[in-house]
Structure formats: C-alpha cells, structure tokens
Amino acid sequence: MTEPIRDRLSTVRRHFHRHPEPAWREFYTTARLVEEIRAIGVDELAVGPDAYDPGDRMAVPDDDEIEPWLERARERGADDALLERMAGGNTGAVAVVNRGEGPAIGLRVDVDGLFVEEATGDGHVPDAEGFRSEIDGTMHACGHDVHMTWGLAVLEAIADSGAGRHESRSSSERGSDGAFGGRLVVFFQPAEEVSGGGCPMAKSRFVDDLDYLLAVHVGLDHPTGEVVAGIEKPLAMCHVDVTIEGTSAHAGKAPNEGANAMHAMGTAIENAYGIPRHGDGMTRVNVGRAEAGTASNVIAERAHMEAEARGETTHLMEYVKARLERVVRSAARMHDCEATFDVVSESPRADSDPALVEVVADVAREVRGTERVVPTADFGASEDATFLMERVQETGGLASYLIVGTDHPTSHHTPTFDVDEASIEHGVSVLVETIRELERRHPVPRRDGAEADG
Template sequence: MVDMIFTRRDLHQHPEVGFTEFRTASHVVKTLKSLGYQVFYGADAIDLASRRGVPADEQLNNAYERAIRDGADVETLSNMKGGLTAVVATLQGKAPGPTIAFRFDMDALPIIESEDADHIPANLGFRSVYDGNMHACGHDGHTAIGLALAERMTDANFAGTLKLIFQPAEEGGRGAYAMAQKGVVNDVDKLFCLHLGLDTQLGEIYGGSTDFLATTKLMIEFQGVPSHAGATPEKGRNALLGAATALLNIHALPRFSSSTTRINVGLLQGGTALNIIPYYAKMLVETRAADKDANKELERRVRVIAENSAAMHELDCSVTVIGEATTMTCDEGLVELVLDEARKVEGFSSFHHYHKAGASEDASFLIRAVQEHGGQATYMVIGTPIPAPHHNQKFDIDEAALPMAVNLLERIGRRALTGGDTRE
C-alpha cells in the first residue's frame, strides 16, 4: 500500500536535482511494477540527445552511487546511468477506449534547507539529508500523489489506457522537452498536469492556468588568454571583463510594448587568482516573455550582446541552450471537467477556472505536443498554504492537500476514461 505521507516525507528527506533523481525514479519504477503497470524508463522514456542542462559526469556519478547507498534498486538504476531518470507507466482498462495521462515532476532544487525549529520538516525529522539539495517546490508531494493515484486505479475498472508520466528536471525547463521528443504523449487524448501551492489556500482548486511565460535558459562561456596581471597585463585577454560587459548590457535591454518580458543573469563566474588575468568566465542567463516570439527576440538580443562583448575584448564566446519552456493554453472542456469533479470531493470549497502563473513551466511542451496531435490538456493548481515562497529554504506544503488531490485525480481519471466510474 502506498502511504502518501510516508512517501512524501521520504522523498523530501532525499531530494535529488534534475537528471540525478536516481533514488526517486528507482522507487517510482519499483512501486509501479509492484502494482501491475507496464513501466518504461531510462532510454525508453526520454530522448537522450534532446536533454538540456545535463549535469557533469562527476555529479551524475556521485548521485548514482549515493542512490545505491540509500537503497535504490541496482538493476533498475543500471538503465538510468547518465541521467536517464524519466519514467512512464501504463495500465490497460477492461475495454478499449481513450488514453488519459497525468504528469508528475520529481526533481528538487540546489537549496540548503532550513534547520530552524519552526520549519516543520526540521522539527519532525524529515529535513533533507542531502546537504545543498531541497524539495522547495512541492515535487515530493507531486510524486507521492502520482504513486497513490497509480494504486487507486489498479482495478482497471475503466475503458482505455491510463498513462502516468514521472518527469525529471522540471526546474530550469529541461526534462519535458526531451520526453515530448521521445513521443511519450503522442497517443494521449487528454493530459492533466498539476501543481501544489502557488499562493493558494487549502480547499482551493483551479481547473487551469494562464500567463505562463516562454523562457530560454542560456549558458554563455567566454574564453580569453591568461597573463601576469602585474608584469604583462597587456598580453592577457580578460574573459571576466567581457562577461561583466555583457551582464550590464543584458540587463539594459528594453522591455517590450507587445509582451510582458523578464531578463536575469543568475550567475557570473570567472577567474582563478588575483594576479592572473581571468581567461575563462561563465554566465547563466534566462529570458522570459508572455509571447514565445518576443522571448525568441529577447534571446537573439542576448546572443548579440554576448558575441559583441566578447569581440570588444578579443575573446571567444559560445552560447548553449540549457533549458526552455514555451507558452500554453488549457482546453476549456478539461478545465470544466476538473472543477465539476472537484465539487464532489470533500475538502474542496473554492473553485476557480484559471490561475495566473506569471512564471514558466516545461510541461508546456507536453501540453503542446498533446494538442498538436489532436488531444486536450490542462494544468490545474491544487491549493495548499505555504509558510515561505516556492524556492525558499523554509518552503513546505500542508500535507492535508495530498489525499484531496488523489481523490480528485481518481475521479478525473475514471470520468475521462470512457465508461469509467465516478463513484459518489
């Protein structure tokens, strides 16, 4: 039996960042197989070449060995080497019918979790044991909900196919694109995605979401020439200076009259010692816009600034896309379906059509892929109070939202699968 609270707390205690979710994905695979699902994982669930922002081999290997030490199934892990941590499971109903899918993200964030006594995971003993990693966005809850839903549906008392998608590397917009490229949703008639929190209260439900921003995540590298900073500074080519020039000009980009836009340089690294002209520098940059074309134009301008800042200082420059998300539109019919079923679930008391996101979400690639193949999709938000913002060291969820969410998803699944039973 899937104990949601235990599962959520275990995952919270063992948070794994994008493409290193070896222990998490191994547990997901083991549980789904034990429930009788046909399970696809590793290279069968994600397109290797389409992944973005994959961690360095050393980080992947360290996370892999850590997962083994912490009880992950070695045979399962062998198919996930190199960061192939996506999982897809299917269950056939008792009669032919549509394919209905639910998507759950699994990854954590590189944040040091609070040890303060007023932080419930610390107070109750399930704070992260992986120093520097933390579930600060609720994905531990999402994964626990997905596994509990899988157990609820094992009677296969429906017509059609239930598909459960457990996605790695949502943070930074990296995992969904590669799963979409693998074609995991090409046969899906209806796709339901969800998120806990997002400044909502327990009992609130949003059937869909709007105002998701298209985004591109870029790694920009500058390569110069080292030299003695005192004796021969003129013989060096200062990569850090080129990167700093780019940073200031990127943040000086104008906002758009045609679209909401955002720009941020989130990291700048360079140099090796105070008496050496810095010969290497790296920046991480993100662009965002409410319109995908405006985002592409922002990205183009960032590239122009980077290349010309490098040229000013006689540097080489490379720009790599390490993450991406696009805009999305929820199908009204599914929004209504979610709200209709939520009204029948004890605990839900406040019903809304659309949540205004104002951020980015790479489930957009899965949603667009479903719609491009003639299906429908929505992205719902399930309410839970949070004591601190998402991506904060004191983030937490109200676990009372978990059983409500599973009850809702079961009703949605049984209704959406032709001939399904939505029990009162």
C-alpha cells in the same frame, strides 16, 4: 508495500522528502517509484532510456556530477539492475494502465529536488517530525515529493477501480461506472527544475494519441482547499551558458597585452539588462551567476556566466534570446575576446484548454475538501510540462495544468518550504475524479467545435 498508497499518503510523501535528488540524478527516487508501481501492477512500465530518447535530454550534468548520486542510491539499496538501466543519468519512468476502449489520458508529475539546504529547528515541521532531507544541500523545496505521491495514488486508484479495495471511499470518489475504461499514462518526469526532462518525454511514443493531458502542481500561493482548474500564460524560457575567452597578462606591467574576459562579461551583463522590452508582451532577462579571473594582478582570460531569457509567448522568448546572444558576442568582440553561447534548456508557452479547464472545475467543486475553485490563473513562471501540453494540443487533444492549493509557511524554493498534508488527499481526489469524468464525457468537444481525437 501491501498497504494501499491511498492509506499511507503522508508516509510515502515523507519518504520521498527525506531523499531529494537533483535533475538527472534521481536514481534512488526512480527506484522507489518503480517498487511502488510494480506493487500496484501496471500494463507497461518504462524506465529511463525505455521511456524516452536520452539524446533529447536537456541540461544534463557531467558524468562526475552524476556518479556520486548513483553510488549513493546503490548504498541505500536501490536495485542494481535498475541503476544499470539508468546509467548516465537516464532517470524517471512512465507507467501505463490499459483498460481497453476509452480515452487515452496522460498525467505528468515531476520528481526532482533542488539545491537548497533544508532548515532546522522546531518551527520547521519536517525537522520536528523527523523527515527532514537526509542529503546536505539538497531539498524538496517545491513540492515534487507531493507530486510523486499523487502520481502513484492516482495510478493505483485507476488500476484498481472497481476492484473494491477502497470501500471506505465515498461513492462519488469511486465513480459510478465501475472499472475504468481507457488508457492512463503517468509520466514521472525528471529534471523539471532545469527544464530538461519535459522535451524528451514529450517526444516519446507514450504521448502519441493522448486525448487529454493533465499536469499538476501543489501550492504556488494558493491555500489548502483551493483548486485552479487551469493555468494561463506560463512564460516561455531558455537557460543559457556563456563562456568568454580572452588573453591573460600582468595587470601592472602590461595590461595592454591582455584581452580582458572579465571586462567583456561586465559589458555583456550591463547591456543584457538594456535589451529593449517588446511591445507585443512581457519579456524578462536575468544573469544569475557570473565568475571570472584568478587573482587581482592578472588580466582575466576566462569568464563564465549563466543567464536566462523569458517571454510571454514563445516568439517573445526567442526575441530576447536572440538579443541576448547578440549582446554577448558584441561585448566579446569589443574587448578582443571570443564568446560561446550555449542554450542549455528551454520550454515553450502552452495554455490550458478552456474545455478541459471546465471539466476540472466542475469536478473540483464536488470533491470533498474543496473550498474554492478558480477557473484560471496566470502562472507567471515557466514549466517544461508545456512541451507535453503542446504536443498533445498539436495532435488535437486537450491539456490543462492545474494547481491544488496548500498552506505553505514560506515560498517555494526556500529552506523552510513545507506543505499542509491534507492537500495530498485532496489532490488525489481531484485528479482521480477528473480522469473518471473525462472517461464519462469523452470525447470532450474543443471550444472551436472540433472533438479530441480518439
């Protein structure tokens, strides 16, 4: 790993692509990240429980779901000391470069994969070129392999700025001020796909006193060469698990003696979709998974479903969540059952700050490879990076969630998802130059006239 990451972006991305791991099970991924970070040389590196309070995690799977992934990482050569530190699913890392006076800038990238079986066939580039997922039923189908590569390359560029290791880069890419001055904190966040990792990292000491936070995503239906300088209207959301307990009985001989958990669940599902939409903005509700019963001649005594609520604002999400819980509990009572309603994870809405969006847009227009800059775009989905954005904004800083476009043959979260690898270099340049421009402009005034602290 002596060759600079910037010179092997595709190789790094493809390695991560071959080894996707789901939320709170990113053991091998974290170990590989740590190897690269140590080779870069940083001022502080925190892994797992040193990066956040494990008690703040959301959507953590049971131990029996975690252990096989830990053993798989061990079999593939992950460092035993690191694996011990990550025991219990405490994955992810935070790396810090501290170069004295200057702004404190955070960059958040996510690291987890999805439970998607990756496609095969010559039409799918990862399969044709030998970097398809090696783990059945699991895939980097959302570009987090690219995000990790960006995080490492940006960390390297800032740690190494002014050291002359990348003379092949243009002068605009290296920046005119020589060595970086300030503090860069890169959050390699686990469990984004279940909205489980943003909260603990946002509560960590590493977010304290950040002047700026950048979060980033690849693609999202924006083509190669396009940059969205900041997203707006990410939906606040919550994931919930519902269990309904009833009483079993013989469905033919004595159905009246049972309390039908399946019937209660059906009532809850039907009524959930009848929750009134709110006049203040858009709301969403969905039941994505439901199961109940054991046999056709047995009244089901237990039912389970997984659902979500979303809203255009955090307040609207809370409205839907409260209505959904009322629907579930009422349906259970109607059928003489009992219900538990557990919020597994959630995330707030947080919009990009206009002043920081302007900086990103100005930088992106001058970066080689940019064909179009979109100042802002509605996100339309949910993201737990909003926890970090909200925390920075609450303490007077600025945050922006940007999108670096890529030509992807199919949508995110599909078996044939892939990226145009030209977008990897493009994303590194946009992020590095934005960080250097923030260093030059600091403090960037807020639109309300206040200045970012620091």
